[in-house]
Amino acid sequence: MGKIQVDYTDCFRETMEAMRGQGLLLVTRGKDRKPNIMTIAWGTIGEIWGRPVFIVLVRPSRHTFKLLAEREEFTVNVPSANLAKAAEHCGSVSGREHDKFKEMKLTAMTVAEADTPIIKECRIHYVCRVLHQNDLLPETLNGAVKERFYPQGDFHRVYYGQILAAYAER
Numbered sequence: 070m071g072k073i074q075v076d077y078t079d080c081f082r083e084t085m086e087a088m089r090g091q092g093l094l095l096v097t098r099g100k101d102r103k104p105n106i107m108t109i110a111w112g113t114i115g116e117i118w119g120r121p122v123f124i125v126l127v128r129p130s131r132h133t134f135k136l137l138a139e140r141e142e143f144t145v146n147v148p149s150a151n152l153a154k155a156a157e158h159c160g161s162v163s164g165r166e167h168d169k170f171k172e173m174k175l176t177a178m179t180v181a182e183a184d185t186p187i188i189k190e191c192r193i194h195y196v197c198r199v200l201h202q203n204d205l206l207p208e209t210l211n212g213a214v215k216e217r218f219y220p221q222g223d224f225h226r227v228y229y230g231q232i233l234a235a236y237a238e239r
């Protein structure tokens with residue numbers, strides 16, 4: 070089995086279903102070049118500035134937030150059902166203290182388009198470079214959303230990543 074390049078819209082349904090289920094796996098890599106995985110359940114794919122874009126939301130408290138400041142790239146990886154445990158682990162411990170690739174026996178696979186790897190064991194991949202980022206503005210956020218999701222603040226930063234390539238399992 071290998072990876073083939075696909076159009077970024079080809080796997081939309083599968084990607085969204087996984088995002089609503091166990092979550093997707095976001096990989097970043099900072100200055101120390103050690104890749105880190107974080108589970109995400111919020112995000113969207115679309116077209117902005119005439120480019121394909123994957124938008125993800127990361128709270129400042131995440132180690133991933135620091136790594137994104139060091140290298141403005143990320144990959145989004147869609148796990149199959151057999152990686153549910155990995156999604157749970159990567160969404161509950163931090164790369165500050167854990168090597169999640171090692172602990173979950175996952176393989177960091179190099180891609181041509183970026184310095185940040187994809188996760189070989191996943192079935193769909195988006196390689197992204199950050200084009201823009203902005204913080205949520207508490208004063209313009211819907212009151213019910215603010216109360217439900219931000220009782221402690223830690224408002225997400227929104228990252229707009231240009232999709233440089235999308236891959237799927239052959």
Ligand SMILES: Cc1cc2nc3c(=O)[nH]c(=O)nc-3n(C[C@H](O)[C@H](O)[C@H](O)COP(=O)(O)O)c2cc1C
Nearest residue numbers: 092108109110111127128131132133160162163164
């Ligand atoms: C299913 C699931 C979805 C998650 N979605 C997000 C998300 O979209 N954004 C976010 O900032 N944290 C999200 N989290 C929390 C992070 O994955 C979690 O805090 C993780 O341990 C952060 O890892 P890091 O410190 O290595 O970056 C989610 C957790 C789970 C279990």
